[in-house]
Amino acid sequence: MSNNEFDNVETATTSKKEGWERALLEKLAYASLREQRARRRWGIFFKLAVLGVIGFAFWLGMNYEGSDTQTVGAHTALVKISGAIESEGNGSASVVVPALDNAFAVNDSVGVILRINSPGGSPVQAGIINDEIVRLRKEYPNKPLYVVVDEVCASGGYYIAAAADKIYVNKASIVGSIGVLMDGFGFTGLMDKLGVERRLLTAGENKGFLDPFSPLSAPQKSYAQDMLAEIHQQFIDVVRKGRGTRLKETPETFSGLFWSGSKAVEMGLVDGFGTVDSVARDVLKQEDIVDYTKSEGLPERVLKKFGVAMGVGVAQSLANEVKPTLR
Template sequence: MNDQLTNSQTGEAGKPESNWERQLLEKLATDSLREQRLRRRWGIFFKFVFLTVIIFGFYYFSDYATGEMENLGHHTALIEIDGNIESEGAGSAHSVIPALNRAFADPGSVAVVVRINSPGGSPVQAGMINDEIVRLRKEYQDKKLYVVVDEICASGGYYIAVAADKIYVNKASVVGSIGVLMDGFGFTGIMEKLGVERRLMTAGENKGFMDPFSPQTEKQKAFSQAMLNEIHQQFIDTVRAGRGKRLKETPEMFSGLFWIGSKAVEMGLADDFGSVDSVARDVVKVENIVDYTQKEGLPERVLKKFGASIGSSAASTILKENVPSMR
């Protein structure tokens, strides 16, 4: 009887203890669910804010990059070409030509100034930009296009410059380098010493003639030289067409040499000394300068920042090997 009483009391005493544990577990579970809901709501909120910022950024920067300008009044249009003349970047035809078209088409632009700071690059890109300048000058005969040279305007950069009405330089600017090159490496000697065998299979006897691990025949060298000579002659013809009687030709003018600005003016490679500001002020007579340069958009900057362009950059580097260049 005493045992029964004891068990009964223990059971009755255990109920509150069991209820207390259950209530604690329920409270912990409820708090956990509430915390998860709050965390999920804050996550949604921050994602919404981030998405809003991204959308605004795309809208703002894409609008800025297209150069949509209104109510600017009379102004001097400026386009900058800074760096190598390549298929991508500020020196590409894809970037420069749309900027040129906007600058010429804008009724408020009195003249166009192209500031060049480039050691050269692709003859294809330079040729495309040169052709477009010539076309626009014919279409908008009331608007002049002037080139202002910064530090350097050589090779492909000068190929573009000769399409201008006039070229202005600094006395110490580097101008010229009217020539074409195609460079690469050959590793056949090293491979022989190391006992490395090159196994290259092609369909077409000359398909792999620029392969750096294979010997180059005299016929292939002659073919490459003939191609370079032809591109060089195109360059010379373009310079003569652009500069005309202003050129004071010498045997070295088209040899690939370059000169400082003061000598370039003497030789007729440039017209006078000046900067963007002085040309706008003293030549165009409109000091208000508006930049039409096509800027790199937000998507490109984001991709580059996070390294998404590493693969394409490596591929383009490989493809650019052994390509004729105006540098």
């Protein structure tokens, strides 16, 4: 083979090799591009799907109508308060009051049982619920409301219970704690030891009142005690009005102490022993029980799933670090 022929064969081989590599690179590039496009489309699809689920959850929450007002025949209406009584959650007035309203409004309910298991909480929320019970009892005089205590009905929980026609407990239930507290921490001594200077600027001499990094003056402490005493007196008035002559007052009744259910019966804080089932069966004479307690809505559950409620809770805890509490 001549040199020219050899060169031509080598050139053709090289050209064919370069064409094959170029074609392979083009195929790989197109495949990568198609994969990126598919991944982008699936990403958009899943984002839209998540937004659709959230939107659907909100739509369900806004348009959901419970079966509280449906006709189910004669029955005992049940509303439950579990946990702390706060502005948010199952123990808030915004949850409990509508449930009580529904329970009373239904013609088929022969009476209402309010089942309480709470150590207490906000005097404001407890006061709102107490006032609503008083109003409902006047509006529906032939429909009694009985409180049944589970483990604990203390402080704010008892504030609510005092408005009932009667209160039933277990002999080992914890009842009472008729008092008010305001708690917090003071770090001034620690700051002095660490050599940390607190720089707090206020307009108004008491604007920094109860700041944990500033000393508490005698006038400020006296002011706080007067405010607690005022709220405590409101609590005492509610109990006296609700229990009436059944209450056997002693110097310890309003001291903040708590007692067993059996002792609470002796003191007139409660009326007797019973459970939800026994009160429905033996007192209201209607064993069929319908629960009117408002459960957590689907939108809130979805938001909590995505961690939104956690951020709200942290912000709220920072904003409400110090406040009067019935517990």
